[in-house]
Amino acid sequence: MKLQDVHKEDFEREIFRLKKIDLDALIARGPFMVNVCPACKSKDAVHKFDKDGFHYLECDVCQTLFVSPVPTDEAKEWYLENSGYLRYWREQMPAEVRASRNKAVYSKRAQSLAAIADKYQVSFKRILEIGGGMGEMSVFIDQELTYDEYLIVEPQPITSQYPKVKIINSTIENLMLNEQVDLVLAYELIEHITDPDILLNIILSNLVPGGFFILSTPGSGGFDIKVLEEKARAIGYDHVSLYNVNSLKLLLERHGFEIVEISTPGTLDVQMVKQAYDKKEIRYDNIALNFLMESNEEYRDALQEYLKNNLLSSHLMCIARKSS
Numbered sequence: 001m002k003l004q005d006v007h008k009e010d011f012e013r014e015i016f017r018l019k020k021i022d023l024d025a026l027i028a029r030g031p032f033m034v035n036v037c038p039a040c041k042s043k044d045a046v047h048k049f050d051k052d053g054f055h056y057l058e059c060d061v062c063q064t065l066f067v068s069p070v071p072t073d074e075a076k077e078w079y080l081e082n083s084g085y086l087r088y089w090r091e092q093m094p095a096e097v098r099a100s101r102n103k104a105v106y107s108k109r110a111q112s113l114a115a116i117a118d119k120y121q122v123s124f125k126r127i128l129e130i131g132g133g134m135g136e137m138s139v140f141i142d143q144e145l146t147y148d149e150y151l152i153v154e155p156q157p158i159t160s161q162y163p164k165v166k167i168i169n170s171t172i173e174n175l176m177l178n179e180q181v182d183l184v185l186a187y188e189l190i191e192h193i194t195d196p197d198i199l200l201n202i203i204l205s206n207l208v209p210g211g212f213f214i215l216s217t218p219g220s221g222g223f224d225i226k227v228l229e230e231k232a233r234a235i236g237y238d239h240v241s242l243y244n245v246n247s248l249k250l251l252l253e254r255h256g257f258e259i260v261e262i263s264t265p266g267t268l269d270v271q272m273v274k275q276a277y278d279k280k281e282i283r284y285d286n287i288a289l290n291f292l293m294e295s296n297e298e299y300r301d302a303l304q305e306y307l308k309n310n311l312l313s314s315h316l317m318c319i320a321r322k323s324s
């Protein structure tokens with residue numbers, strides 16, 4: 001996958017402009033609260049960098065990167081309701097960008113689910129996706145798996161056009177399904193959550209014993225985040241908790257999940273650094289980095305492969321199970 005498949009530049013420019021207006025309003029309004037490490041709850045952390053007026057701290061114990069002070073839930077709700085940037089994102093995303101994102105992202109996820117079902121000899125009959133929009137991914141899963149129901153939790157009274165999708169009108173905090181599911185999906189969600197304890201307990205209580213929980217999130221130990229720091233795409237006001245391989249394990253095990261697999265199947269780290277390098281957004285005094293960025297693409301591809309295979313990409317993916 002190439003970076004250009006996911007983001008169109010004009011659309012991004014307008015998003016950037018609107019986001020700046022929204023963030024200035026959020027910072028002026030507040031309120032904020034002091035935060036602790038979301039993975040291990042330690043209060044000991046060092047300041048790493050600032051972005052858009054937010055401070056990013058790294059936990060001394062488990063190296064999770066988190067925002068503190070962080071907007072309170074009330075401030076976040078206000079932001080979600082009033083953000084011009086999010087409205088633009090929902091309503092104005094060019095059709096070709098949306099189609100390209102859907103195809104590139106959802107089909108890969110669906111294929112990966114089929115591979116997991118095959119590898120662990122399990123069938124996923126009832127699937128719950130948290131943060132799943134209108135259930136768009138079900139179309140892609142239809143092509144890969146046989147399943148009965150695809151549940152989406154959504155506080156707003158919406159309906160879905162997809163036949164197997166069932167919308168559960170509830171907030172996550174109050175979710176209590178009549179029948180437990182055998183797979184919970186949470187793609188690119190946990191980084192938005194200040195305190196993940198409630199979310200993980202809810203997932204656990206709605207999952208059958210032995211059921212799977214699959215999540216992806218930007219990992220703070222990944223190459224592009226290490227090199228680009230606050231200039232990394234994954235560093236943004238709404239990504240308040242960025243785990244690494246070890247701290248994500250620690251968090252899930254603390255809640256009673258067993259880790260089945262943890263991987264970093266990322267394909268974009270080196271391209272993101274190269275893009276920042278070409279735009280002169282990063283310093284040029286690192287000889288090794290200069291060498292790599294000026295070398296042939298095949299060397300950069302080889303580095304990406306190395307990152308992927310050694311848990312060093314910032315695209316973190318975890319397969320966990322509820323203990324039987």
Ligand SMILES: [Zn+2]
Nearest residue numbers: 037040059062
């Ligand atoms: Zn920690």
